[in-house]
Amino acid sequence: MLQTYLIDAYTQVLKYIGIIDIKRVTLISLSLLMLSSCTFFGGMDQSKSKVFDWENSGALDFLNYLCDYESNFYTVSSTYENWIKETDLPKLIERLDSSEPCANVAATSSSFIDKNRSTAGNEAAYLIMGYRSGKYPPNLNSTRPKPDIAEIKSWWNDQKSP
16 A cells, blocks of 8 residues: 555656656556565565575575574575585475474565465475475475475485385
8 A cells, every 4th residue: 555655656756847758657666666565575685684605505504594584585586506415305304394484485586475484394395396406496486386295205205215
């Protein structure tokens, strides 16, 4: 509601000062809406918490980081190729049933941000999906669609079989 009011007020100011080109007003209004949405929901502002060190940390470090993260979601701005190692998998598998609250993950290219917290189990599954796909994050959001934990456990059992 506040966002709509701000955009309407801004549009009126633009018209008043002589910028009445509707395409320009629409473009500026949409830009403001996107910016205000990020600010309103606490997105993109990761200055409240330390930045995760992707180069010197592993998947379990990231999972613990998400569980300690203050916001309900964490945005990832890059794709990390083969970042999750096979040696990370046993500990991630152990966390699949965890209901410990933690931040969910969204790629900055996603148009959707889940404002609710995730669980360590869901985020462990998302990390395993990243291992299997060879990139992290494996898709735009860790909670949409939710990883299929039963399928991941079945895959893991098949991996352990000779």
